Every structure is written in C-alpha cells, then in structure tokens.
Amino acid sequence: MESLVRCEGLVKIYKVADLEQVALQGLDLEVREGEMIGIVGPSGSGKSTLLNILGGLDTPSAGKVVVGGRDLLKLSASALDTYRRHEVGFLWQQPSRNLIPYLSLLDNVRLPMMMTGVGARLRDRRARELLERMGLWGHRERRPAALSGGQQQRAALAVALANGPRLLLADEPTGELDSATAEEIYDLLHRLNEETHLTVLIVTHDPDIAGHVSRVVAIRDGKISSEVVTADRSGSSPARGSDASRRSAEYVVLDGAGRLQIPAHYLKRFRIGRRAVLEPREDGILVRPPQEDPHE
Numbered sequence: 001m002e003s004l005v006r007c008e009g010l011v012k013i014y015k016v017a018d019l020e021q022v023a024l025q026g027l028d029l030e031v032r033e034g035e036m037i038g039i040v041g042p043s044g045s046g047k048s049t050l051l052n053i054l055g056g057l058d059t060p061s062a063g064k065v066v067v068g069g070r071d072l073l074k075l076s077a078s079a080l081d082t083y084r085r086h087e088v089g090f091l092w093q094q095p096s097r098n099l100i101p102y103l104s105l106l107d108n109v110r111l112p113m114m115m116t117g118v119g120a121r122l123r124d125r126r127a128r129e130l131l132e133r134m135g136l137w138g139h140r141e142r143r144p145a146a147l148s149g150g151q152q153q154r155a156a157l158a159v160a161l162a163n164g165p166r167l168l169l170a171d172e173p174t175g176e177l178d179s180a181t182a183e184e185i186y187d188l189l190h191r192l193n194e195e196t197h198l199t200v201l202i203v204t205h206d207p208d209i210a211g212h213v214s215r216v217v218a219i220r221d222g223k224i225s226s227e228v229v230t231a232d233r234s235g236s237s238p239a240r241g242s243d244a245s246r247r248s249a250e251y252v253v254l255d256g257a258g259r260l261q262i263p264a265h266y267l268k269r270f271r272i273g274r275r276a277v278l279e280p281r282e283d284g285i286l287v288r289p290p291q292e293d294p295h296e
C-alpha cells in the first residue's frame, strides 16, 4: 500500500509574546492509504498541532508534509482551500465545533457540499446515504441540540465525510462521551475504514484505542517516541479480545537521523543518564550505562 501521509522533521514553534513554545520537534510519521491509526500522548505533546498541520489549518515552522502526493507547504492558497474542502475531514472533540446549531441535521450535512458546488440532486442523495449510514435519517429534521452526545458525534461524522475525503482526522472524538458510546464511535470509524478504505487518524487519551486500530503511535515532547503494531491485522479487522489473543509488539521509532527515544522508565531502571554505551551484538545493539561515568 502507498503512503498517503508523510511527515518529515516537522517542527512547530509558537511564539507567544517573547516566549517560544515548541509544540513539535522533528516529528516523522508515515501513514499508508487505508490505514487506521491511533496517536496517543500526554496533554501538550503536540497531537492537535500535528492534526492541524495535516489538515492544512496550520503550517509548520520547518519540515515537510506530504498528503496524497501534495506537498502542503507548496500549495497555493486556492489549492490549499481545495485540499481542505475535498481531501480531509475533521472530527473534533466538541460536537459544537462540528455542527451548526440552528441548522437541521440534513442541512448540516448538505452545507459542506453547497460550499464545493455539488449539485442539488447529488447533494440530497449523498446526505441521505450518509445519514442512513449513521443511523440518523429518522432524525434528519432535528437540530443538533435535540440529539444525544453520541448521535451528535455521528452527525458530525456525516458532515466530515460529506465531500468524500480520503483522510479523516479525529481529535479526541470520544473525549466527551461515556465509554459505551465511545465504543460505538470507534466501531463506526472502523467500519468506514474497512468498507470505504478511508484513512483514519485518531488522537486520543484513551488507552483502549489499541483494540480498534492497526497501529498506535505515541508522541512525547513533539516527536513520535514509540509505536505498537497490532500483529494480526492485514488490512482486515484489528485483533480484539483479551491481551493474549491480541498479539502486538511495541517498537521504539527512529527518526530520519537514526535517533531514538528510550522510554523514561528504562532510563531510570538501568540508570542511564546523559551518556550510554552501544555494544554491537550478534543480533542487535545493546544500550547500557557506562561502567564509570565521571559526569554522574
């Protein structure tokens, strides 16, 4: 499968008054077309910044971001506009950010298609298909406030998919839902991913995400630090059920320059400070603390 998303050395520095806030520091990420991946990391680690850059809502301070063969930093303003409207869909944590409160569900779903000039008949047909798929056709004349949180998020998903994006970016989409409803949303995303080959990136705090996606990448301090690959997903459904049956492996990730982040608990356990010794072995490289480190 081809890669749909490629980020290389992404850096994002926000300047607030005289302070520089580094949100991303050399992040590399590749996502294949049709993949469904989870991005986890503590608050402030740069997850939303990454999604905003991928969605063309923000630009990095340095680095490269290519989606579907387009170098986002080289697009003209109008090409970027087209990209945002046609190629990516956003699902935010707050339903209010996804839906317009004074429009019916049907009009909410029609609206993005009006903005891209889709003809009335196609628009109506597509809106119906999407609302049916989300189990909301019966509620089409209602306004968002008349729906439950889960229904609102399903409606938001219909809106996000209205113009048929290839990439769906979901930022904590279940953050305001109870766990049963969150499960429903994940299942829905998963079905969409399987049936329509939609590429899905989900940012979340939820450790349960691993049961729903083929790969989970962890962000720490603005960089991908490790990733967990669910072994037996070969383009089909992710392994579910007990941990034992969910064969998965955790990897640390190297950036383009060969740097890797060693998890903090290992550094502590093996008393590795600012220096370590690399020892080539038959089948790999051993990282160990120096015998005598005058600086420790």
Ligand SMILES: Nc1ncnc2c1ncn2[C@@H]1O[C@H](COP(=O)(O)OP(=O)(O)O)[C@@H](O)[C@H]1O
Residues within 6 Å of the ligand: 014, 015, 016, 021, 022, 023, 041, 042, 043, 044, 045, 046, 047, 048, 049, 050
């Ligand atoms: N618009 C902004 N202006 C200044 N700093 C920001 C802005 N957006 C995010 N940051 C900072 O960048 C870092 C990463 O933020 P964010 O991407 O929102 O993290 P996450 O989504 O993982 O919680 C944080 O330290 C945050 O305070």
Ligand SMILES: [Mg+2]
Residues within 6 Å of the ligand: 047, 048, 049, 171
């Ligand atoms: Mg965030």
